[in-house]
Amino acid sequence: MALQLTNRSKVVSNKEQSAMEKLYLPAVFKGMSITLSHLFKKSATIRYPEQKRIMAPVYRGQHVLKRDDNGAERCTSCGMCAVACPAEAITMESAERKKGEEHLYREEKYAAKYEINMLRCVFCGLCEEACPKEAIFLTDRIVDTEFEREDFIYGKDKLVEKMTERIDVTKRQTPEVLEFKKTPGLKHNELFDGKKLKEKH
Numbered sequence: 001m002a003l004q005l006t007n008r009s010k011v012v013s014n015k016e017q018s019a020m021e022k023l024y025l026p027a028v029f030k031g032m033s034i035t036l037s038h039l040f041k042k043s044a045t046i047r048y049p050e051q052k053r054i055m056a057p058v059y060r061g062q063h064v065l066k067r068d069d070n071g072a073e074r075c076t077s078c079g080m081c082a083v084a085c086p087a088e089a090i091t092m093e094s095a096e097r098k099k100g101e102e103h104l105y106r107e108e109k110y111a112a113k114y115e116i117n118m119l120r121c122v123f124c125g126l127c128e129e130a131c132p133k134e135a136i137f138l139t140d141r142i143v144d145t146e147f148e149r150e151d152f153i154y155g156k157d158k159l160v161e162k163m164t165e166r167i168d169v170t171k172r173q174t175p176e177v178l179e180f181k182k183t184p185g186l187k188h189n190e191l192f193d194g195k196k197l198k199e200k201h
């Protein structure tokens, strides 16, 4: 006896087709009527980029490398985000801050080169969770389409926020997230467990 996994199976009919069925006209008209009915239904697509969908405030889109209030880059090139990234999408090169560069880089070490390969990225947000400096955040921006693969490798020119176009990430910095990050010993990819948090404090 054949094993039945679901009750969705249908018995295939092998009955002889009638003359009308052999003409395929009923099937053609049925198909045309379905096609035409879609003309009067609300379209499932939108005319992007002129029209944009409303995104959730915590949508995980294109990253931003934040500056502090004085405009200095927050990233200290510690590499935690790259280690946390499951897609190995992040690479960076560190450099030492020179005298007189305090207004450019917040800490003594900074990322001279910082790249994210957007074709590898799965927008999981683990880089954001791992960052101890509140330097990298995902935003509600959509990564642009490109024709060449190398154009999807975003460098600091596309990632570091511009002073004239600051990006508000306060919605991603909920009190719970900030509290979670304060706790030493909690791994970036551990599931949030309120009890564990209390134990550690």
Ligand code: SF4
Pocket: 081, 084, 085, 086, 087, 088, 089, 090, 116, 120, 121, 122, 123, 124, 125, 126, 127, 128
């Ligand atoms: S969002 Fe996830 S996959 Fe993308 S760079 Fe960050 S850690 Fe890697």
Ligand code: SF4
Pocket: 074, 075, 076, 077, 078, 079, 080, 081, 082, 092, 111, 130, 131, 132, 133, 134, 135, 136
């Ligand atoms: S973005 Fe954050 S985690 Fe990544 S290197 Fe910079 S400071 Fe470290």
